Amino acid sequence: xxxxxxxxxxxxxxxxxxxxxxxxxxxxxxxxxxxxxxxxxxxxxxxxxxxxxxxxxxxxxxxxxxxxxxxxxxxxxxxxxxxxxxxxxxxxxxxxxxxxxxxxxxxxxxxxxxxxxxxxxxxxxxxxxxxxxxxxxxxxxxxxxxxxxxxxxxxxxxxxxxxxxxxxxxxxxxxxxxxxxxxxxxxxxxxxxxxxxxxxxxxxxxxxxxxxxxxxxxxxxxxxxxxxxxxxxxxxxxxxxxxxxxxxxxxxxxxxxxxxxxxxxxxxxxxxxxxxxxxxxxxxxxxxxxxxxxxxxxxxxxxxxxxxxxxxxxxxxxxxxxxxxxxxxxxxx
Amino acid sequence: xxxxxxxxxxxxxxxxxxxxxxxxxxxxxxxxxxxxxxxxxxxxxxxxxxxxxxxxxxxxxxxxxxxxxxxxxxxxxxxxxxxxxxxxxxxxxxxxxxxxxxxxxxxxxxxxxxxxxxxxxxxxxxxxxxxxxxxxxxxxxxxxxxxxxxxxxxxxxxxxxxxxxxxxxxxxxxxxxxxxxxxxxxxxxxxxxxxxxxxxxxxxxxxxxxxxxxxxxxxxxxxxxxxxxxxxxxxxxxxxxxxxxxxxxxxxxxxxxxxxxxxxxxxxxxxxxxxxxxxxxxxxxxxxxxxxxxxxxxxxxxxxxxxxxxxxxxxxxxxxxxxxxxxxxxxxx
Numbered sequence: 001x002x003x004x005x006x007x008x009x010x011x012x013x014x015x016x017x018x019x020x021x022x023x024x025x026x027x028x029x030x031x032x033x034x035x036x037x038x039x040x041x042x043x044x045x046x047x048x049x050x051x052x053x054x055x056x057x058x059x060x061x062x063x064x065x066x067x068x069x070x071x072x073x074x075x076x077x078x079x080x081x082x083x084x085x086x087x088x089x090x091x092x093x094x095x096x097x098x099x100x101x102x103x104x105x106x107x108x109x110x111x112x113x114x115x116x117x118x119x120x121x122x123x124x125x126x127x128x129x130x131x132x133x134x135x136x137x138x139x140x141x142x143x144x145x146x147x148x149x150x151x152x153x154x155x156x157x158x159x160x161x162x163x164x165x166x167x168x169x170x171x172x173x174x175x176x177x178x179x180x181x182x183x184x185x186x187x188x189x190x191x192x193x194x195x196x197x198x199x200x201x202x203x204x205x206x207x208x209x210x211x212x213x214x215x216x217x218x219x220x221x222x223x224x225x226x227x228x229x230x231x232x233x234x235x236x237x238x239x240x241x242x243x244x245x246x247x248x249x250x251x252x253x254x255x256x257x258x259x260x261x262x263x264x265x266x267x268x269x270x271x272x273x274x275x276x277x278x279x280x281x282x283x284x285x286x287x288x289x290x291x292x293x294x295x296x297x298x299x300x301x302x303x304x305x306x307x308x309x310x311x312x313x314x315x316x317x318x319x320x321x322x323x324x325x326x327x328x329x330x331x332x333x
Numbered sequence: 334x335x336x337x338x339x340x341x342x343x344x345x346x347x348x349x350x351x352x353x354x355x356x357x358x359x360x361x362x363x364x365x366x367x368x369x370x371x372x373x374x375x376x377x378x379x380x381x382x383x384x385x386x387x388x389x390x391x392x393x394x395x396x397x398x399x400x401x402x403x404x405x406x407x408x409x410x411x412x413x414x415x416x417x418x419x420x421x422x423x424x425x426x427x428x429x430x431x432x433x434x435x436x437x438x439x440x441x442x443x444x445x446x447x448x449x450x451x452x453x454x455x456x457x458x459x460x461x462x463x464x465x466x467x468x469x470x471x472x473x474x475x476x477x478x479x480x481x482x483x484x485x486x487x488x489x490x491x492x493x494x495x496x497x498x499x500x501x502x503x504x505x506x507x508x509x510x511x512x513x514x515x516x517x518x519x520x521x522x523x524x525x526x527x528x529x530x531x532x533x534x535x536x537x538x539x540x541x542x543x544x545x546x547x548x549x550x551x552x553x554x555x556x557x558x559x560x561x562x563x564x565x566x567x568x569x570x571x572x573x574x575x576x577x578x579x580x581x582x583x584x585x586x587x588x589x590x591x592x593x594x595x596x597x598x599x600x601x602x603x604x605x606x607x608x609x610x611x612x613x614x615x616x617x618x619x620x621x622x623x624x625x626x627x628x629x630x631x632x633x634x635x636x637x638x639x640x641x642x643x644x645x646x647x648x649x650x651x652x653x654x655x656x657x658x659x660x661x662x663x664x665x666x
């Protein structure tokens with residue numbers, strides 16, 4: 001990435017290139033999160049939707065459709081549907097995680113209650129399908145209902161896998177696909193499907209989103225052990241304290257001696273953590289170089305994302321998506 | 334209803350007439366609630382799906398399709414989809430209500446946790462849309478995504494309306510449509526749509542399901558104040574103790590003197606309930622005859638359901654559905 005490009009971040013470039021469409025998607029989101037009968041719904045939704053997230057997922061759909069030469073209006077529906085699925089997932093996640101904060105603000109479950117978070121999430125999920133039905137395109141309904149199933153399945157898997165030392169890299173990948181990559185890949189894919197491009201290129205869009213999402217999540221997990229608090233909004237070792245079995249730890253567990261294994265069982269599986277345990281965990285990650293191995297994995301997924309886009313015709317948006325794949329791993333590279 | 338008919342309940346007659354199809358729907362449900370990656374999902378789902386509910390909603394879809402002469406297989410998909418939406422709603426309701434029991438068994442949120450109930454509900458919801466997509470019929474997707482939105486909207490409305498004395502009969506009806514009638518009417522409607530009957534008859538199916546669902550819910554609310562514990566599995570006055578503003582109370586509030594209004598504000602809005610309050614509430618319901626007025630409403634909705642079916646051609650299933658509308662209100666008539 002050149003210095004000039006670095007000055008304007010790729011998602012900001014995309015935002016600028018898609019400014020008109022993003023504005024129309026935001027209007028559509030505001031229109032569809034309304035409820036004639038239950039004013040609580042737009043209150044809760046607005047709290048989250050207006051909180052200043054990057055709108056990365058709907059942007060991917062718009063970018064994909066534009067790059068594929070689509071000139072209709074249904075990409076707006078799909079982008080709004082993707083954002084609604086994402087928002088519904090966040091609302092339900094906050095109930096599941098018993099979270100108190102998201103994006104630096106109190107969560108909806110704290111401001112209202114768990115009930116509102118569950119039911120408003122359900123409402124947005126239903127609304128997302130209404131938006132898809134309006135496109136009259138069964139393939140996008142197929143893709144996004146599959147993605148929704150993968151997301152929920154991945155989250156359930158995470159419930160049982162997160163504190164279980166038997167969780168290996170294959171299970172981790174499955175969880176990450178559910179948590180992050182499934183909606184990234186579907187967001188890309190439906191943009192191409194609505195533009196009626198051929199199957200090979202649709203697969204390329206899927207592969208890009210899948211690899212980008214995985215790289216994104218691995219970087220997130222890595223930064224938890226080596227990031228700066230200011231850059232991530234998290235404290236070093238939050239995942240360890242919350243007993244989350246993420247990739248750096250999974251790699252260290254796979255190589256652990258019996259004594260080290262006993263340490264991971266005590267701290268992660270049993271949750272019996274004492275002073276100095278985080279330092280010892282970090283020492284074990286360093287001993288086996290799992291942080292750099294994890295970084296290598298993130299870089300490999302980023303490369304995979306970029307390679308996938310080679311089968312899509314050249315376009316200014318394509319270059320921005322390639323830059324985005326670089327940017328996602330830039331924080332750890 | 335003759336004594337012969339009364340011996341075999343209408344939903345049992347329907348069950349017998351649709352036995353083969355119901356068996357195939359149950360197989361489909363079992364097949365689709367499986368998860369390759371997350372065994373927790375079928376555990377939680379089986380707990381609820383196998384708990385011996387009447388499967389009334391999928392039966393309505395099968396009955397509707399058969400009565401309309403449908404001879405394909407997609408009604409099985411739609412019946413399973415309807416049951417998945419219902420099951421997802423129950424899982425989320427139990428989290429919302431913080432319930433400990435359903436159908437005489439511990440709820441999933443108690444046996445596992447709220448997390449599992451939320452996420453497995455999401456999974457079933459996604460699965461229901463996959464089942465619909467397989468039919469290739471956009472109208473059924475439209476109908477069921479609208480129903481899902483109405484359900485969630487009604488439940489959110491209930492959160493704010495249940496303990497608010499400003500809740501009138503119109504708002505009550507909106508909540509009931511969300512809680513019960515929306516899925517009944519959609520279940521009927523999609524059976525006709527898949528059979529490609531004309532619009533007038535589809536509307537009749539909708540009207541039947543809508544009125545049946547409303548009658549069903551009003552009877553439920555009425556029995557809470559006058560039923561036998563053994564017959565309903567509930568104790569008299571549970572709704573009062575839980576401060577739910579149901580139809581008998583709404584009618585009494587509308588006619589209340591200032592002093593009576595203060596009583597309802599204290600017991601329902603503020604939740605300050607003392608010994609003897611339930612008896613006083615029952616006395617007020619009797620003073621204004623709101624239990625019999627509520628019963629009249631239930632009977633009127635039951636009549637409306639039966640009348641709607643008159644525009645559908647005669648069929649043995651049609652008679653069973655008419656009997657079902659009688660049966661729903663028989664407990665209070």
